[in-house]
Structures are given as structure tokens and as C-alpha cells.
Amino acid sequence: xxxxxxFRLDGPxxxxxxxxxxxxxxLRVVDEVGRECAAGxxxxxxxxxxxxxxxxxxxxxxxxxxxxTGDLGSVRSxxxxxxxxxxxxxxxxxxxxxxxxxxxxxxxxxxxxxCVVLPYGASFAVVAVARRGRRIxxxxxxxxVTADFAVAPxxxxxxxxxxxxxxxxxxxxRGHMADRLERTDDGRFVLRTDRxxxxxxxxxxxxxxxxxxxxxx
Numbered sequence: 001x002x003x004x005x006x007f008r009l010d011g012p013x014x015x016x017x018x019x020x021x022x023x024x025x026x027l028r029v030v031d032e033v034g035r036e037c038a039a040g041x042x043x044x045x046x047x048x049x050x051x052x053x054x055x056x057x058x059x060x061x062x063x064x065x066x067x068x069t070g071d072l073g074s075v076r077s078x079x080x081x082x083x084x085x086x087x088x089x090x091x092x093x094x095x096x097x098x099x100x101x102x103x104x105x106x107x108x109x110x111x112x113x114x115c116v117v118l119p120y121g122a123s124f125a126v127v128a129v130a131r132r133g134r135r136i137x138x139x140x141x142x143x144x145v146t147a148d149f150a151v152a153p154x155x156x157x158x159x160x161x162x163x164x165x166x167x168x169x170x171x172x173x174r175g176h177m178a179d180r181l182e183r184t185d186d187g188r189f190v191l192r193t194d195r196x197x198x199x200x201x202x203x204x205x206x207x208x209x210x211x212x213x214x215x216x217x
Contacts, residue, residue, distance in 0.1 A: 016082045025049035028066070029075050037074065042083055045071040092123050092151040099174065102126065105148050106141055110134075116164060117153075118178040118191075125155045125181055125189055129164060155189040163191060 021027040028036055029043040037043040047069060052062035060067075072089060073082040084098040091097075099117035106115040106126055111134040116127045126145065130136045136158035146152040165173045180192040 018080045018082060020078050020080070021047075021049075022051070025051050027075070027080060029073060029080075040074050040076050042072055042074045044086065045069045045073045045080065045082070090117075090119050090124050095149070095151050097124075097149045097151055099124070102145055102149060102153075105144065109137075109141060109144070111136060112141075114161070114164060116172045116174060116177060118174060118181050120154055120178065120181055120183075120189075123151070123154045125157060126153045127157045127159055127164070127177070127191060129159060129161050157189060157191055159191060 026048045028046050028048075029041070030046060031037055031041075031043050045068075046066040048062060048064065048066045050063055052067055070086055071082055072084050072086050073080055075081070084100060088099045089096055090099060099119070102117045102124070103115045106112055106117075106128060111130055112128050113131045114129040118125050118127060126141060128136045128138075128141060136156070138156035138158060141156045142153055165177050167173050177191065182190045182192065184190055
């Protein structure tokens with residue numbers, strides 16, 4: 001991308017403008033079936049060109065074949081605007097939200113030290129860690145998310161910092177934690193905290209004990 005890089009914040013959703021493609025690199029945005037999107041419409045970002053070397057993904061020569069970056073974005077006036085990673089998108093009743101956007105909005109609350117959004121079925125739950133000496137206002141957080149994103153979380157869980165499972169690189173292991181989010185027969189959500197994250201590109205993490213469970217009504 002070129003040097004015309006900027007950052008824009010519209011309400012709770014951040015969009016980064018990365019500019020246009022450098023010479024020799026082609027850019028397009030496509031929908032779910034691979035059709036090129038109209039200007040301004042969000043889709044999957046793909047690249048092709050001489051700067052993508054032979055075997056970039058271990059098998060394909062992307063100098064002639066489109067490479068799917070895993071990013072979501074749109075092209076406006078020839079400039080690429082990124083809105084998030086495809087794996088972070090959650091669709092709730094036809095409304096698309098990005099886990100990272102919700103996490104940033106919740107983390108802005110003065111009582112919240114950290115937030116992780118976990119997909120659950122066709123919706124999501126919010127896991128929040130309180131700052132030292134503070135308490136999580138679950139109802140207030142649910143109301144803010146609903147107001148900002150037009151969708152309500154299934155639950156807001158107040159958890160200890162130790163309940164946030166991380167990769168060896170220090171990032172929250174969202175998928176690993178989502179696999180341990182359960183709904184009980186009486187409707188409460190329970191986060192079972194196996195603190196050993198899966199091996200990843202960051203490398204394996206040392207095993208740790210598994211003892212806790214955190215509940216939310």
C-alpha cells in the first residue's frame with residue numbers, strides 16, 4: 001500500500017484507510033461467492049501481483065492467482081479501507097459486528113481492565129476483567145453494547161484475570177475460550193477455564209492446571 005494511510009473512527013467502529021496498491025500489485029474486494037463488490041461495499045480483500053512471491057501460501061503462485069488476505073474491507077475512490085479480520089466478524093440476526101470493535105468499546109469503560117468477546121452460536125458473550133478494586137457493571141456493559149452496535153450480548157461475564165487464556169504470544173485465545181463457554185440448564189453461562197492454550201504459530205505454551213469455572217446469569 002502507499003503512504004496515504006489514515007485512521008477514521010465512526011462511532012464505535014474503527015476503519016483504517018491504507019491507501020491504494022503499489023505499482024505491480026492488484027487489489028480487489030469480493031463477496032461471499034467471489035464476485036467483485038461495488039465501491040464502498042465491504043467484502044473479502046484479495047491481492048495479486050509480482051510482489052507476492054511464488055508459493056506465498058506454500059502451494060500457489062499468487063503473482064497470477066488472487067490471494068485472500070483474510071481481511072474485510074471496501075474500496076472507495078481507489079483507496080482500501082479495512083474494517084477487520086473475517087474471523088472476528090459475528091453475524092447476529094443479519095447485523096454484522098466485529099469482536100475487536102466490541103472489545104474496544106467495552107474496554108473504554110472505567111471499571112474494565114480487559115475484555116474478550118466470545119462467539120456463541122449465532123450471537124456472542126462478553127468476558128470482562130475488572131480493574132483492581134472495581135466491579136463489572138454487567139447490565140451497564142450490555143446496555144452500552146446494545147446501544148452502540150444494535151445487538152445485545154447473550155451475557156456479560158465478570159471474570160478474574162487468570163480466566164483469560166492466552167497464546168504463547170500473549171494474545172487472548174478467543175477460539176479456545178469460546179470452546180469452553182457453556183450454557184447451563186437454567187440459562188446461565190459458564191466459562192470453564194482450561195488455562196493451557198492450543199499450540200499456534202506463536203509456539204506451544206507450557207501446561208498449567210485446570211481448576212476454575214466462572215458463571216454469569
